[in-house]
Amino acid sequence: MLPSRPGPPALPAPDLRPELSPEQARAAFREGAVSPTSGWSDGYAQANLVVVPAAYAYDVLLFAQRNPKPCPVLDVSDVGSPRTTLAPEADLRTDLPLYRIWQDGQLVEERTDVSGAWRPDLVAFLIGCSFSFEGALTRAGVPLRHVEQGRNVAMYRTAVACRPAGRLHGPLVVSMRPIPAALVSTAVRVTAGMPGVHGAPVHIGAPEALGIADLAQPDFGDPVDIGPDEVPVFWACGVTPQAVIEQARVPFAITHAPGYMLITDLPDQKLLLP
Amino acid sequence: MLPSRPGPPALPAPDLRPELSPEQARAAFREGAVSPTSGWSDGYAQANLVVVPAAYAYDVLLFAQRNPKPCPVLDVSDVGSPRTTLAPEADLRTDLPLYRIWQDGQLVEERTDVSGAWRPDLVAFLIGCSFSFEGALTRAGVPLRHVEQGRNVAMYRTAVACRPAGRLHGPLVVSMRPIPAALVSTAVRVTAGMPGVHGAPVHIGAPEALGIADLAQPDFGDPVDIGPDEVPVFWACGVTPQAVIEQARVPFAITHAPGYMLITDLPDQKLLLP
Numbered sequence: 171m172l173p174s175r176p177g178p179p180a181l182p183a184p185d186l187r188p189e190l191s192p193e194q195a196r197a198a199f200r201e202g203a204v205s206p207t208s209g210w211s212d213g214y215a216q217a218n219l220v221v222v223p224a225a226y227a228y229d230v231l232l233f234a235q236r237n238p239k240p241c242p243v244l245d246v247s248d249v250g251s252p253r254t255t256l257a258p259e260a261d262l263r264t265d266l267p268l269y270r271i272w273q274d275g276q277l278v279e280e281r282t283d284v285s286g287a288w289r290p291d292l293v294a295f296l297i298g299c300s301f302s303f304e305g306a307l308t309r310a311g312v313p314l315r316h317v318e319q320g321r322n323v324a325m326y327r328t329a330v331a332c333r334p335a336g337r338l339h340g341p342l343v344v345s346m347r348p349i350p351a352a353l354v355s356t357a358v359r360v361t362a363g364m365p366g367v368h369g370a371p372v373h374i375g376a377p378e379a380l381g382i383a384d385l386a387q388p389d390f391g392d393p394v395d396i397g398p399d400e401v402p403v404f405w406a407c408g409v410t411p412q413a414v415i416e417q418a419r420v421p422f423a424i425t426h427a428p429g430y431m432l433i434t435d436l437p438d439q440k441l442l443l444p
Numbered sequence: 445m446l447p448s449r450p451g452p453p454a455l456p457a458p459d460l461r462p463e464l465s466p467e468q469a470r471a472a473f474r475e476g477a478v479s480p481t482s483g484w485s486d487g488y489a490q491a492n493l494v495v496v497p498a499a500y501a502y503d504v505l506l507f508a509q510r511n512p513k514p515c516p517v518l519d520v521s522d523v524g525s526p527r528t529t530l531a532p533e534a535d536l537r538t539d540l541p542l543y544r545i546w547q548d549g550q551l552v553e554e555r556t557d558v559s560g561a562w563r564p565d566l567v568a569f570l571i572g573c574s575f576s577f578e579g580a581l582t583r584a585g586v587p588l589r590h591v592e593q594g595r596n597v598a599m600y601r602t603a604v605a606c607r608p609a610g611r612l613h614g615p616l617v618v619s620m621r622p623i624p625a626a627l628v629s630t631a632v633r634v635t636a637g638m639p640g641v642h643g644a645p646v647h648i649g650a651p652e653a654l655g656i657a658d659l660a661q662p663d664f665g666d667p668v669d670i671g672p673d674e675v676p677v678f679w680a681c682g683v684t685p686q687a688v689i690e691q692a693r694v695p696f697a698i699t700h701a702p703g704y705m706l707i708t709d710l711p712d713q714k715l716l717l718p
Contacts, residue, residue: 228502235505235517243509365717443639443717 179203188212192257192433196265202282204267206322206429208301215438216431217244217256218297218408219266221424224249227293229336236333240342240410242366247294254296256434263288268427275419284424297408298367299431300345302438310360315348321392322429325407329381340414344372344404348396357403366441373404390428453477462486466531466707470539476556478541480596480703482575489712490705491518491530492571492682493540495698498523501567503610510607514616514684516640521568528570530708537562542701549693558698571682572641573705574619576712584634589622595666596703599681603655614688618646619681622674631677640715647678664702
């Protein structure tokens with residue numbers, strides 16, 4: 171009789187997730203757990219992952235330099251290495267909960283492990299994530315509706331074009347959080363102090379001015395309910411490179427799945443100004 | 445009888461230099477005027493210039509990402525273009541007061557115009573300069589001894605290694621300003637708010653800990669007298685890439701001469717946080 175194959179491990183209960191160390195969280199994901207990472211490992215920075223062939227690495231780095239709000243680069247791997255200084259023990263091929271594989275700008279697959287797709291010519295970019303400032307927002311009394319509603323954050327492709335770089339071009343992607351009107355200033359002040367994880371909002375209210383027709387239909391993540399005295403506040407989002415990979419038809423890329431981030435060993439506090 | 449050839453134009457008097465617009469200052473340099481630019485065009489950011497072949501551009505950009513204190517990138521040109529968004533009317537081949545040409549890591553020539561050395565495969569990096577925060581220091585009551593003494597700022601190669609990137613490696617270079625002991629905190633606070641132009645000091649006092657044996661013998665610029673109640677304060681310096689070009693023996697490069705910067709159209713205020 172064959173031994174039964176284990177399924178993915180049970181997820182830690184929601185109230186335990188903030189308490190997990192980054193190493194514990196990554197171990198759970200390495201073993202196959204799948205979950206958006208908002209609310210996990212409180213106090214530690216999270217990062218977007220963009221992996222491209224070395225032939226595209228300069229274009230990606232230049233795109234990031236020209237578009238620092240959506241693409242604050244926290245680290246770049248050496249060619250072929252799945253390692254990052256942000257989490258020296260982590261393996262970038264296995265330690266995120268969910269990955270996407272892209273060919274010629276098409277999303278071809280989502281996987282929990284990309285070891286089999288790794289190549290010696292790949293370069294990994296780790297880009298700051300707005301989940302990293304959510305702890306600071308909570309401590310400042312700003313509620314996080316997507317966490318309360320048990321959903322991934324809502325993300326939208328906008329009508330705003332990024333500044334192109336080499337072969338790369340594409341729209342700005344934003345994340346949206348509903349903020350009580352009386353706390354919008356607080357949310358601006360708190361996040362302005364963390365430019366390494368997207369910084370201050372790029373847009374407050376008026377989603378139609380960003381080309382967003384219906385907030386209930388995000389392009390990535392989940393729809394999040396907006397209360398009557400709440401304003402949609404938009405931050406530049408690290409999913410922007412995925413929209414660029416798509417629009418610029420990059421021949422090959424690996425990314426995280428939106429909301430399913432690398433949890434780093436870097437304390438959020440290290441991202442505070444000055 | 446041959447017409448007499450004009451020499452370089454007379455320099456504007458020191459008290460007029462802060463009043464010149466960036467365009468007027470660049471026009472003077474384009475016509476051949478030669479002067480360090482500290483104190484010129486008050487209120488406008490200045491920039492270090494590093495020009496390398498496209499084959500080295502990724503290494504330079506990655507080096508800058510890994511060493512943001514000495515190398516805060518303000519703009520990168522497209523391949524072959526001597527233009528920058530920081531000063532759209534400027535020509536990077538003529539509009540700085542003094543350039544250096546490097547071959548195989550050797551400084552081979554200083555020139556006031558590098559049009560003849562320009563190549564279609566060159567990429568220009570504009571890197572923030574500490575001269576850009578000198579106006580803010582003055583307004584905060586912090587004296588600038590090198591300006592008072594009519595000298596270029598003093599710069600030193602240190603014993604601190606930068607984080608390498610690809611083929612690039614080399615020491616951190618710092619600029620030094622003597623600051624009255626009671627104003628050192630003010631100087632830290634003012635400059636911490638401008639990370640795009642090197643930000644807060646990297647080191648205060650104790651030059652020997654940086655490997656600087658004699659402050660009276662700077663590696664670049666001029667020696668600056670230090671008063672009895674003054675402390676030497678060190679900022680990361682945009683000359684660092686020149687020490688890297690030398691140590692890593694980059695095959696070809698063009699840079700500004702230390703202290704002889706590009707004066708941009710960007711108001712210093714734009715470099716303030718957040």
